[in-house]
Structure formats: structure tokens, C-alpha cells
Amino acid sequence: MDLRQLRYFVAIAERGSFSAAASALNVAQSALSRHMKALEQEMGGLLFERGRHGIAISESGKILLDRARYMLGEIDNIRAEVSLENREPGGTVRLAAPSTLADILFAPLAQHVARRFPRVRVQFSEGLTEELCGRVLRGALDLALVTTPQRNEHLDYVELFTEGVYLIGAPDDPRMRTRSFTPGAVAALPLILPLSEVGRALLPERPACAFRVDNMIPLKQMVMAGLGYGFLPYSGIHQELAAGTLAAVEIPWIRARRVLALPRDRPTSRATREMVAAIKAVSATLIADGRIRCVTSRPISPRKR
Incomplete structure (x- = not known):
């Protein structure tokens, strides 16, 4: 039959x-x-x-x-x-990113998806790179935007862009008038570092750490209060720099490589594939608008002291 x-x-x-x-x-x-x-x-x-x-x-x-x-x-x-x-794809896409990117990317991405794919629903969340990669592996996320992830045979990475990283401090701090910092000079500062192992691994030396925080907003608030110094890409501080509430010095020997992590062993839905394309398109717009400053992926070797 x-x-x-x-x-x-x-x-x-x-x-x-x-x-x-x-x-x-x-x-x-x-x-x-x-x-x-x-x-x-x-x-x-x-x-x-x-x-x-x-x-x-x-x-x-x-x-x-x-x-x-x-x-x-x-x-x-x-x-x-x-x-x-x-x-016209439909369904739900679960996407997460670190707070440094969620703050600048999620709203324009939601607008893009609402215009182009009205049947797609997106669940946005935040987290640190190691946590987000783990959630993708467990099937709790469809994709994650992460920073300089470790190699993993069960994940595929889609390269997006590489950002420069800045040492940030209070605007009236005399140290922030310095044009450049060596690793030794940075290690001597009271730093506010991310909980992420990836974030701490960017530093060539183990510095003194005053506080640790996993979200960009309280980190910036602590720096503004003069409690220490932090590291953020330009995309996370462009508004404060324009308003004069933060000062920043680029650290050329640190780079933030931004990639999309997707599960290698599971099929991706049409909605998820369209989301990857949408993230690339919105990222390109943010770069063209100057809200994201890209650099070459290879960092400049640091001067020791």
C-alpha cells in the first residue's frame, strides 16, 4: 500500500x-x-x-x-x-554570549530577526565562555558567541572578528595618562578580573587581583569607583569613553577572538543557520558604525618591563 x-x-x-x-x-x-x-x-x-x-x-x-x-x-x-x-524558518533558537557582547549585540539582533524571520523565537542569555561551551555541548544552547575558546572536538567554531582589549580605569586616574603598559606594570595594578579562565589566561603574568566579577556592568562600576582596573574590548566601553566616565589604554598584546560555537555532532535547524547569518550581518553593521573595533588576530608580543 x-x-x-x-x-x-x-x-x-x-x-x-x-x-x-x-x-x-x-x-x-x-x-x-x-x-x-x-x-x-x-x-x-x-x-x-x-x-x-x-x-x-x-x-x-x-x-x-x-x-x-x-x-x-x-x-x-x-x-x-x-x-x-x-x-520562512520558524521555531526557537537559544543563543548566549558574554555580557561584553550581549550588551551591544542582542538588541539590534532581535530587531533584525523580527524584521526578517517573524516566525523565529530567540531565547537570549549571558555567561562566561567555558560555561557557554558546556551548555552547547549539553544541548541547552543551539549556539553561543564566545571569546577565545579552547579547542574541542565536539564543537565547530565560526570566526566572527577579533577585538583589541583595553585597560580601563577611572578618568581622573593619573596612571591612565600612560600611553602603554608592559605586562609587569599591569601585573602590579589592583585588577578586577573575570571569573573566566579564558579571560585570566590572556595575561602573560599572574597579577594581583582585587576583585573578580563575571559581568561587564558591575566591573565598570567598580572601576569608576576607583576600586581597581579592568580589561574590556572597545565595544564594551565606547559609551563610557564618549561620556568621559572611563579612561582606557589599549593593550596590544591582548586580543579577544570572537567566534560562534555550534555542536558538531547534532544537526542545526534552518532557524539556527539563519541566526548565524544574522549575527554576521549585525556584527558587520556594528563594525562599520565604529562600535566594534577590529584588529588582527595575532597579538603583538609584550615587552616584559
Whole structure:
């Protein structure tokens, strides 16, 4: 039994004759007869009662007719849903990023998705690189925007851009008038560092650490209060620099490599693939607007002292 036989059977049953069904289906009447004979053999009995005045559906045929209508309706629904998905993706995409990128990226990305893909729903969240990679691996996220991740055989990385990193301090701090810092000079400062191992690994020396925090906003507030110094890319501090509430000195021997992490061993939905393209497009706009400052991926070797 196949779908074509079921469609032929329903057409004959609804029209009451082989000739009318053949005309409606644009199929030779002899072909319909062959298919119905094969279907009846498979079902083990007559589906139509044939008489002098035409055909009538049998009792067993009535049972098949109900089931066939349901099955064909479901097939039509599946075809319509798949066709719609191919034209316009839908579903939910779970995306996360560090706070340094979430603050600048999530709002314009949501606007982009709402305009282009109204059937897509996005769940936004924040976290540190190691945590986000773990959530992707566990299936709790569809993709994550992470910073300088460790290699992992179960993750695929899509390169986005590389940002320069700045030492930030209070605007009236005389140390922030220095044009450059050596690693030794940085290590001697009271630093406010991320909890992330990736973030701490960017420093060539183990500095004294006054506080540790996993979110960009409290980090900047602590720096403004004069409690220490922090590291952030330009995208995370451009507003404060323009307002004069923070001062910054670029640290050329630190780079923030921004990549998308996706599961290697699981298929990605159409909505997730479109989200990757959307993130690239919005990132390009932010770079063109000067809110993200890109640098080469290879950091400049630091001067020791």
C-alpha cells in the first residue's frame, strides 16, 4: 500500500465511479482498476461492491476510507509545514554570549530577526565562555558567541572578528595618562578580573587581583569607583569613553577572538543557520558604525618591563 493507491481509493469512493475518478485525477481508468485490484489483494478483501448500476463502497472499504482520509490529511499538513519552513524558518533558537557582547549585540539582533524571520523565537542569555561551551555541548544552547575558546572536538567554531582589549580605569586616574603598559606594570595594578579562565589566561603574568566579577556592568562600576582596573574590548566601553566616565589604554598584546560555537555532532535547524547569518550581518553593521573595533588576530608580543 502506498500513498498513490490511497489517493486513488479516496477519489473513487468520493466520486462513486472509476470513470469520474479517472477524469478528476487525469489517470487512465485501466490504471485505477489495476491499483485497486492490488490494494484489495493486500487488504484481503473487496473495498468496492460492483453491480449493474455501478459501484458502492464495502463495509471494509468504509473503514479504510476513514483511515485514508486521516493519513492523507496528515501528509498534506506535513507538506504544508515543511514548505512553509523552507520559505520562512520558524521555531526557537537559544543563543548566549558574554555580557561584553550581549550588551551591544542582542538588541539590534532581535530587531533584525523580527524584521526578517517573524516566525523565529530567540531565547537570549549571558555567561562566561567555558560555561557557554558546556551548555552547547549539553544541548541547552543551539549556539553561543564566545571569546577565545579552547579547542574541542565536539564543537565547530565560526570566526566572527577579533577585538583589541583595553585597560580601563577611572578618568581622573593619573596612571591612565600612560600611553602603554608592559605586562609587569599591569601585573602590579589592583585588577578586577573575570571569573573566566579564558579571560585570566590572556595575561602573560599572574597579577594581583582585587576583585573578580563575571559581568561587564558591575566591573565598570567598580572601576569608576576607583576600586581597581579592568580589561574590556572597545565595544564594551565606547559609551563610557564618549561620556568621559572611563579612561582606557589599549593593550596590544591582548586580543579577544570572537567566534560562534555550534555542536558538531547534532544537526542545526534552518532557524539556527539563519541566526548565524544574522549575527554576521549585525556584527558587520556594528563594525562599520565604529562600535566594534577590529584588529588582527595575532597579538603583538609584550615587552616584559
